[in-house]
Amino acid sequence: MNTPSYLSADDIDDLIHGRVRLAAMAYIAGAGEADFTSIKKAVDTSDGNLSVHLRKLEEAGYLNVTKGFNARKPQTIYALSDEGRQAWAQYLEQMRTLIMNN
Numbered sequence: 001m002n003t004p005s006y007l008s009a010d011d012i013d014d015l016i017h018g019r020v021r022l023a024a025m026a027y028i029a030g031a032g033e034a035d036f037t038s039i040k041k042a043v044d045t046s047d048g049n050l051s052v053h054l055r056k057l058e059e060a061g062y063l064n065v066t067k068g069f070n071a072r073k074p075q076t077i078y079a080l081s082d083e084g085r086q087a088w089a090q091y092l093e094q095m096r097t098l099i100m101n102n
């Protein structure tokens with residue numbers, strides 16, 4: 001992973017950097033995979049707000065989404081895709097670079 005020694009705010013992935021998306025990515029990365037309800041509780045936001053943000057991450061290719069049923073109730077499971085893991089690792093490295101250069 002080649003991160004420049006100088007990083008400006010323009011270099012930060014805005015898709016991840018938004019508060020709800022950042023919290024969701026962090027939770028999913030730590031959990032390996034998570035259902036919608038677990039993410040919602042961890043992020044502390046509404047269903048509609050979380051749905052919009054997760055859809056943006058999915059459309060960007062950062063999340064794999066599996067829909068199924070658990071005891072006859074619909075369940076959606078989210079996991080980082082390969083691209084999402086790479087973007088997450090790069091984002092974390094960018095944050096480290098910003099912190100260490102200040």
